[in-house]
Amino acid sequence: MSEQRSFDVADLPGVGPTALLVFAGLYAPIVTLVVYSFNAAPSVATWDGFTFDWYLKAWHNSTVMNAAANSLIIATLAALFSTALATLAALGTTRRPAFFGITAIYAAINQPLMVPEIVTAVALLIVIAAIKAATGYAGLGYLVIAHTAFCIPFAYLPIRARLEGMDLTLETAAADLYASPWQSFRFVTLPQLTPGILAGWMLAFVTSLDDVVITEFIKSPGQDTLPTYMLGQLRRAMTPDINALSAALLGLTLVLLSGFFLLSRRKS
Amino acid sequence: MAKHIISARNLVKAFGTGEFAVRALDTVSLDIRPGEFFTLLGPSGCGKTTLLRLFAGFEMPSAGTILLDGEDVTVLPPNRRPINTVFQSYALFPHLTVAENVGFALKMQGKPRAEIEATVARMLALVRLEAMAGRKITQLSGGQQQRVALARALAPHPKVLLLDEPLSALDLKLRKEMQVELKRLQNETGITFIFVTHDQEEALTMSDRIAVMSAGKLQQVGTPKEIYTHPINRFVAAFIGETNFIEAVGETGGARLKTGDLIPVEGVLHGPVTVAIRPEQLRLVPPETEGAIAATVRDLVYFGTGTHCHMALADGTALTARLQSPASGEIGLALGESVGVLPTPGAAQLLRE
Ligand SMILES: Nc1ncnc2c1ncn2[C@@H]1O[C@H](COP(=O)(O)OP(=O)(O)OP(=O)(O)O)[C@@H](O)[C@H]1O
Ligand SMILES: [Mg+2]
Numbered sequence: 001m002s003e004q005r006s007f008d009v010a011d012l013p014g015v016g017p018t019a020l021l022v023f024a025g026l027y028a029p030i031v032t033l034v035v036y037s038f039n040a041a042p043s044v045a046t047w048d049g050f051t052f053d054w055y056l057k058a059w060h061n062s063t064v065m066n067a068a069a070n071s072l073i074i075a076t077l078a079a080l081f082s083t084a085l086a087t088l089a090a091l092g093t094t095r096r097p098a099f100f101g102i103t104a105i106y107a108a109i110n111q112p113l114m115v116p117e118i119v120t121a122v123a124l125l126i127v128i129a130a131i132k133a134a135t136g137y138a139g140l141g142y143l144v145i146a147h148t149a150f151c152i153p154f155a156y157l158p159i160r161a162r163l164e165g166m167d168l169t170l171e172t173a174a175a176d177l178y179a180s181p182w183q184s185f186r187f188v189t190l191p192q193l194t195p196g197i198l199a200g201w202m203l204a205f206v207t208s209l210d211d212v213v214i215t216e217f218i219k220s221p222g223q224d225t226l227p228t229y230m231l232g233q234l235r236r237a238m239t240p241d242i243n244a245l246s247a248a249l250l251g252l253t254l255v256l257l258s259g260f261f262l263l264s265r266r267k268s
Numbered sequence: 269m270a271k272h273i274i275s276a277r278n279l280v281k282a283f284g285t286g287e288f289a290v291r292a293l294d295t296v297s298l299d300i301r302p303g304e305f306f307t308l309l310g311p312s313g314c315g316k317t318t319l320l321r322l323f324a325g326f327e328m329p330s331a332g333t334i335l336l337d338g339e340d341v342t343v344l345p346p347n348r349r350p351i352n353t354v355f356q357s358y359a360l361f362p363h364l365t366v367a368e369n370v371g372f373a374l375k376m377q378g379k380p381r382a383e384i385e386a387t388v389a390r391m392l393a394l395v396r397l398e399a400m401a402g403r404k405i406t407q408l409s410g411g412q413q414q415r416v417a418l419a420r421a422l423a424p425h426p427k428v429l430l431l432d433e434p435l436s437a438l439d440l441k442l443r444k445e446m447q448v449e450l451k452r453l454q455n456e457t458g459i460t461f462i463f464v465t466h467d468q469e470e471a472l473t474m475s476d477r478i479a480v481m482s483a484g485k486l487q488q489v490g491t492p493k494e495i496y497t498h499p500i501n502r503f504v505a506a507f508i509g510e511t512n513f514i515e516a517v518g519e520t521g522g523a524r525l526k527t528g529d530l531i532p533v534e535g536v537l538h539g540p541v542t543v544a545i546r547p548e549q550l551r552l553v554p555p556e557t558e559g560a561i562a563a564t565v566r567d568l569v570y571f572g573t574g575t576h577c578h579m580a581l582a583d584g585t586a587l588t589a590r591l592q593s594p595a596s597g598e599i600g601l602a603l604g605e606s607v608g609v610l611p612t613p614g615a616a617q618l619l620r621e
Contacts, residue, residue, distance in 0.1 A: 172326055173359035175346040177373035178424065184347075187376075191363045 030250065037243035054244035064245065066222075067229035071209055074140060074225060078147030079155070079205035085148070086155035086200055087193070094163045112150040120150065121217035128218050138220045146218055147208040154207045155200035158264055162196025199263040202256045209249065270338035272299040273460045274323060274351075274428050279332035281318050281484075292318040294484040295332070300428075300462065305454055307463045309471040310481035311507070316464045319481075320430045323462065325349050337427060347376075352421035354431045358413050360405045366416050367392070367401040373424040391419040394453065411442045415449075422457060431463045435470070447474055468508050472496065480504050502619050505544045512550070512587050514543040516618075523618055527582045529561045531616050542619045549615035550589035552577065552601070553608040560608025563587060565601055575599055579609065 009015060037055070041048030058064045089109050093102065112120065128142050166189070174184035212227045219228060226249060230242050281293040292315045300306045308316045321327045322334060325346035333342045341349055352373070360369050367388050374384045392398050395415035405413065414434065421429055431450075435443045451474060454461050465471050471478050472492040480487045480495060480503075488495055488504045499505035502513065516523035518537040522530045531543055553560050563579040566586075577589045577599075587609065591599055601607070 167357075167359065169355055169357060169359040170361060172346075173353070173355060173361075174372075174376075175326075176324060176351075176353045177420070178347045178376040179372075180347055180376075183376050187372075188361060 033243055034247045034250070037240065037247040039240060039243075042240055054240045055248070058241045058244050058248075061241070063224075064226075064229065064241075067224045067226045070140065070143075070223060071225040071227070074143050074147055074215075075205045075208040077144045078151050078208045079201045081144070081148040082151035082204045083155040083159075083197055083201040086152050086159055086204075087197055089152070089156055090160040090163050091189075094160060109156055110153045113153050117150075117213045121214045124214060125217045132220075140223060142218055142220075143215060143223065143225075146214050147211060150211070150214065151204035151207050155204040158199040158203060158260075159193065159196045161264075162193055162199075166192055195263040199260045202260040202263070206253050206256050206260075209253070270335075271301070272335070273302040273304075273337055274462075275299045275335040276319070276322075277333045277335065279319070279322060279334070280330045281315070281322060281327065282330045291484050293322070293329075296484075296486050298479060298486065298489065300460060303458055303460055305451070305461045305463065305474060305476045307465060307471045307475040307478045308481060309465060309468060309478050309507075310487075311466060314481040315484040316466075316481060317432055318484075320353070320432050320462065320464060323428070324351055324353050324430055350424075350426050351428045351430060352424065352426040354417050354421050354429065354434045356432045356434065356436065358417040360413055360416055360420070362405050364405070365401070366397065366403050366405065366408070369405065369416055370419045370423050372420060377424065387423055391423045394422070394456065395419045395449075410437060411446070414438065414446065418450075418453065422453065422459065425457070426459060428460045428462060431461060433464050433466070435465075436467075443470075450474065472508070480507060482507075498617060499544065499619075502542060502544070505617065505619065510547055510588070511544050512547065513619075514545070514581075514585055514587070516541055516543050518618060523616070525561070525581070525583075526585070527561065531561075531611055532613065533616050533618055534614065535618070537618045537620070544617040544619050545611055545615055547576065547588045547590035549612040550587070551610045551612065552589060552591065553610050555606050555608040557608045557610065560610045563607055563609050565603055565605045565607060568599075568601060568603065577601065579607065 036044055038050050038052070039047055040051040040053070093105060093109075107114075124142075124146050128146075132138055132142075170188055170192070171184050174188040175181075179187065210227065211225075212231060215225050216228050216231065219225070224232065226245060230245055233239065233242055276296050276298040279293050279296040280291065283290045283292055296315075296319065308319060310316055318327065322329050325341070325344060325348075329342065333340055335341070336349065336351065361372065364372070370391050371384045371388045374387055379387075388401070389398070392401055395418055397412060397415055397419065400408065400412065400416075405416070408416065414437075417434070434450075435446050438446060447470065450461070450463075463471075463474065472495075475492055477489060477491055478495050479489045482503050488500045490498075495504060496508055499508060499511075505511045505513075514523075514525060514531075516525050516531070518524075518533075518539055518541040519530075520536055522532040523537075523541055523543050524530055525543075531545075533543075555562055561581060563581050565577060566580050567576075567578040569576040569578070572593070574593050575591045577591055579587045579589065581587060589609065593599070
């Protein structure tokens with residue numbers, strides 16, 4: 001009997017080199033960025049030896065620290081709110097039989113993934129300008145609300161995936177064992193959902209941390225986040241402390257994303 | 269306490285609408301006595317699970333009422349019915365330990381911690397899992413999970429325990445052990461058990477009473493003995509054990525077969541009938557014996573404790589007798605041999621089609 005061979009894409013000529021090229025294109029710039037953030041020379045033209053100076057310089061720059069603080073405050077709060085809302089949305093869309101219009105609701109929840117960000121940014125700019133004029137409030141609240149809105153789909157997806165993988169008879173069993181609907185949620189659904197919720201929070205946090213377009217449009221003066229601060233710096237002269245900041249952001253993102261993958265792979 | 273712990277009155281459950289509607293239960297009425305081991309028996313899809321889910325409160329009936337200890341509980345949600353379920357898949361909480369699973373219901377009821385701990389210890393002793401209290405559910409074998417599920421459902425001392433094919437996931441040996449275990453638990457707790465199975469042998473050995481179901485309807489309710497010896501229709505007779513069915517015409521004194529032989533039966537039923545008789549109620553005798561029905565041996569199938577002798581009557585009707593293995597091991601029959609068949613007096617049942 002001849003053994004059946006399955007078709008293997010990797011056997012096609014040129015697949016290996018193409019893959020290498022793509023990975024090089026993806027990662028070479030990032031590696032370059034990280035390497036040059038340790039370059040003693042102020043330009044990428046020369047390598048002048050290893051230094052931590054750019055990191056220290058950014059650390060001692062109060063404008064940078066201010067922007068970093070804004071970024072962390074906004075990302076923490078937006079991730080918190082969007083995860084709470086996404087959890088409710090996920091419960092509402094999975095814990096009931098499919099109903100008419102459910103597809104429209106999925107589309108509405110995932111709207112921020114589909115509508116061009118620049119459109120949302122302009123729309124928010126108009127509305128928020130009006131609210132600012134009417135109330136006089138000009139704090140970080142607008143940014144937190146805007147970030148919450150576009151982070152919802154990122155938090156929603158891992159939570160919904162977790163809910164759909166959950167055994168529904170467990171909730172039936174809880175009800176059978178005298179748990180009220182709230183107790184059943186609190187003691188059975190929520191503990192099993194926790195890894196999904198944490199994963200959603202991390203994804204939302206990273207998404208908020210990275211946002212430029214919407215933030216740039218609706219921030220009030222002095223409300224720079226790290227990305228908008230870096231964008232502003234670029235308009236003048238490219239300095240290596242931007243490299244250092246980018247590398248630091250990359251490091252934070254990698255830590256959070258690793259956490260996300262570990263959590264979403266955890267078995268219930 | 270009411271005379272019946274749980275009663276179904278004209279229960280109907282329909283799924284779907286219009287031409288796709290399925291009547292999973294069709295006008296089921298049933299009374300179950302306190303402390304009974306009651307079994308629902310029937311083929312796949314006959315509505316056993318649906319009836320249990322209505323009792324538990326996971327589904328609402330389309331029509332009819334459910335009485336628990338004399339009170340109407342038809343619309344009461346499951347968490348307010350003193351009825352617990354052992355799920356076929358066990359449905360144990362994977363994020364809790366064995367002890368936390370067993371104590372879950374008491375915690376939901378807001379019982380004091382000392383009482384919860386005492387009850388959990390008592391329940392774990394009852395199912396012989398004292399040593400496993402701190403384990404995670406995933407660290408248990410299938411049989412152990414089964415016993416945790418039982419302990420969890422028994423801990424709040426429900427009025428009725430529902431068990432939906434709880435043994436079907438276990439291998440034969442464990443299954444036999446758990447059958448004994450279940451009977452012991454029922455005796456020790458005094459709780460009414462409603463048990464679902466499609467295994468007729470399991471139903472006959474374990475139950476005080478059995479309800480045989482088919483296509484959403486109750487066919488017969490009775491003790492294992494009543495159901496086995498006096499099945500009321502062909503479905504019940506065929507579903508419980510093996511049975512020979514012979515077309516006949518009822519007359520005074522018995523049933524006249526197409527071959528002209530008369531099988532004596534008590535009670536008169538005139539007109540076309542079916543004679544039902546178990547293979548172990550047929551004796552083989554010499555053909556010339558008085559009252560014996562002439563038959564020809566067609567096949568002999570040995571099965572250890574006995575032999576199935578498949579025969580044909582003069583008009584071609586098939587008939588099977590179960591013969592005990594004699595000490596010599598030889599039953600002294602040959603294929604094609606002419607024999608006489610003598611039914612045990614009183615063993616034949618007449619069924620109206
Ligand atoms: N949620 C449902 N929606 C539609 N039809 C259903 C539903 N639940 C059960 N049914 C139908 O009702 C009938 C009875 O189902 P039920 O699960 O009670 O059978 P069962 O006797 O428990 O069978 P089994 O031995 O296979 O478990 C079946 O025809 C089934 O298809
Ligand atoms: Mg079933």
